[in-house]
Each structure stands twice: as C-alpha cells, then as structure tokens.
Amino acid sequence: MDESTRKLISKDEKQTRKIGLELGSNLKKGGIIALYGNLGAGKTVFIKGVAKGLGIKSHITSPTFVFWRVYPVTKKQLKHFCHVDLYRLPKPGAIQNIGIEEYWERNDTVCLIEWAEKAKHLPKNKIIYSVKIKIIEKNIREIRIVSL
Numbered sequence: 001m002d003e004s005t006r007k008l009i010s011k012d013e014k015q016t017r018k019i020g021l022e023l024g025s026n027l028k029k030g031g032i033i034a035l036y037g038n039l040g041a042g043k044t045v046f047i048k049g050v051a052k053g054l055g056i057k058s059h060i061t062s063p064t065f066v067f068w069r070v071y072p073v074t075k076k077q078l079k080h081f082c083h084v085d086l087y088r089l090p091k092p093g094a095i096q097n098i099g100i101e102e103y104w105e106r107n108d109t110v111c112l113i114e115w116a117e118k119a120k121h122l123p124k125n126k127i128i129y130s131v132k133i134k135i136i137e138k139n140i141r142e143i144r145i146v147s148l
Helices: 013-026 043-053
Strands: 005-010 031-036 068-072 080-085 109-114 127-135 141-147
Touching: 005 013, 013 043, 013 127, 013 141, 031 043, 043 080, 043 109, 043 127
Parallel strands: 031 109, 031 127, 080 109
Antiparallel strands: 005 141, 068 080, 127 141
C-alpha cells in the first residue's frame, strides 16, 4: 500500500463517523469524494462524519429519492458540501440529467457521491478521494481511503 492509501478498520458506527470526521477536518480543497460499498456498509454514516468535520451542524440524511442535497460550509475556504446518492439512478450516465455538475466543477465545493460506480461520467480530474467501505462482519468495516 502506498502513502496515498490508508486502510482502516472500524468496529462500530461511532468509529466510522470518526474516520469521516478526520477526513472532513483535513479537507483543504473542493472536489469529488467517490464512495463505494454495498448497501448497509456505512457510506452515509461516514458522510455524516465528513460533514461534522467540515463544521456542518445540519442533520444529514441520505438523499436517495432526491439524488442530492447541498449544505452550506462556514469554515475553511469551502462554501458548499454536496451529498449525492446514486442508488436509484435509473441508468449509468443519467447523472448528467440531475444537475449536479454545477457543484462538482466548483473549487469551493466538496461533493460526496455514494454509489459512485453508477456514474459513468464523473470527471476523473475532480476526484480527490476514493473511499471503499467493505463489510467484514456485522459491525466491522474495512475503510480504504485513496488520495488521488
């Protein structure tokens, strides 16, 4: 594993949230964080931690039926936190029809995209992290964070 990859083991939701919080606290630029993992792996729990690390006080819920939600960020040089959930995306490539591009193109916005594998046209040059969450046992997760 090279220096740009971190492999962590989480033993519960609290630890998963803490790992996300650490990432969010250290974000210095906008871009896309692509999240991968099976249903129930803990992607939304991780995202709640990232949001807290960015200083967001709002209650974060998965935007499964609306595809995305935007929250204001009031600390650092970032202004927006965009949470995207592509679980119900009708077909690969349909991401271009939901209007999210205006956010991932901004340098003051972080977009966290759950089910990133469902998006054919994510701009590779905008992805700053790839996060893969794998279920090991009932409460245990392997979280692999790759800095791109």
